[in-house]
Amino acid sequence: MNLVINGQDYHDIPVGITVAGLLDHLELPRKKIAVERNMEIVPKSTFDSAVLSDGDRLEIIHFIGGG
Amino acid sequence: MTPHDIKRYARHIVLKEIGGPGQQALLSAKVAIIGAGGLGGPAGLYLAAAGCGQITLIDDDIVDASNLQRQVQFVHTDVGMDKSIVMADTLKDLNPDIKVIPKSERLDAQNASSLLSGHDIILDGTDSFETRFIINEAVLRLKLPLVSGALGRFDGQVAVFDAGLETPCYRCLVPETPPGAETCAEVGVVGALAGVVGSMMALETIKLITGAGETLTGRLWIFDGLRAESRTVALSKDPLCPACH
Numbered sequence: 001m002n003l004v005i006n007g008q009d010y011h012d013i014p015v016g017i018t019v020a021g022l023l024d025h026l027e028l029p030r031k032k033i034a035v036e037r038n039m040e041i042v043p044k045s046t047f048d049s050a051v052l053s054d055g056d057r058l059e060i061i062h063f064i065g066g067g
Numbered sequence: 068m069t070p071h072d073i074k075r076y077a078r079h080i081v082l083k084e085i086g087g088p089g090q091q092a093l094l095s096a097k098v099a100i101i102g103a104g105g106l107g108g109p110a111g112l113y114l115a116a117a118g119c120g121q122i123t124l125i126d127d128d129i130v131d132a133s134n135l136q137r138q139v140q141f142v143h144t145d146v147g148m149d150k151s152i153v154m155a156d157t158l159k160d161l162n163p164d165i166k167v168i169p170k171s172e173r174l175d176a177q178n179a180s181s182l183l184s185g186h187d188i189i190l191d192g193t194d195s196f197e198t199r200f201i202i203n204e205a206v207l208r209l210k211l212p213l214v215s216g217a218l219g220r221f222d223g224q225v226a227v228f229d230a231g232l233e234t235p236c237y238r239c240l241v242p243e244t245p246p247g248a249e250t251c252a253e254v255g256v257v258g259a260l261a262g263v264v265g266s267m268m269a270l271e272t273i274k275l276i277t278g279a280g281e282t283l284t285g286r287l288w289i290f291d292g293l294r295a296e297s298r299t300v301a302l303s304k305d306p307l308c309p310a311c312h
Binding site: 029031032034036039040041042043044045046059061062063064065066067 | 102104105106107191192193194195196199216217218219220222223224239240241242243245246247248249250251256287289298300301302303304305306307308
């Protein structure tokens, strides 16, 4: 299936992949980021169960904490 | 309002979203700003100018020369002085009608509730995730709205949390301190970004107080300064949030 991640098209993503699976696939550190799916933040405790759908638009948001 | 108030706040009063009642609400509002730095500076300056009735400034830091590139509430002769005390004087000069209370102490788990209670709105412009978590837990206990801002490099984020049972809190977004969390001292921050993000925090606070428009409650505003782009996304309550579930 196809996903759009940070505005970039990704093809050949396995059907049924979860948010956690995708982050592992992309080698992204899950503790440092939030994932936005179709304009809504995915709660971190649901990363393992949140199954992505063909055509989902995702943004990887890095936490910042400076002031 | 006195004739003096009507003249001073004329540009607010003429706005249909603020008007006389909104300005009256601003004059009666009590806000606390934690962190008198890059975000607390512009947020405090604009809220003081707006006639926000009482502003408590909480920061135990002293002005360092490296702050002056972005913390425009300070001048070079302030280096070495208490941030909260210097900034309180600046805000009182800007608007003698308001009350400004400097608290030159570090907010921690022990003093958070007593420092923050009695205010209407809390603004978090601190530079540590641990302090952000303590503030989040305090506003949940006290059931106070939180305007949360953050900076790094060329990026800014602002969100509003309303301490409601069904709405997300800060830790629904950031459950734990990100490993290797970067500070502005380590990775840098472009000075003018502090003005953008701190002013956004002041604007959201003014909207909360006056009821104007739609606030960022339950939403996250993400500003990418390098691309000059921003997005606003919906936050979700995390069913396993360590702070609010």
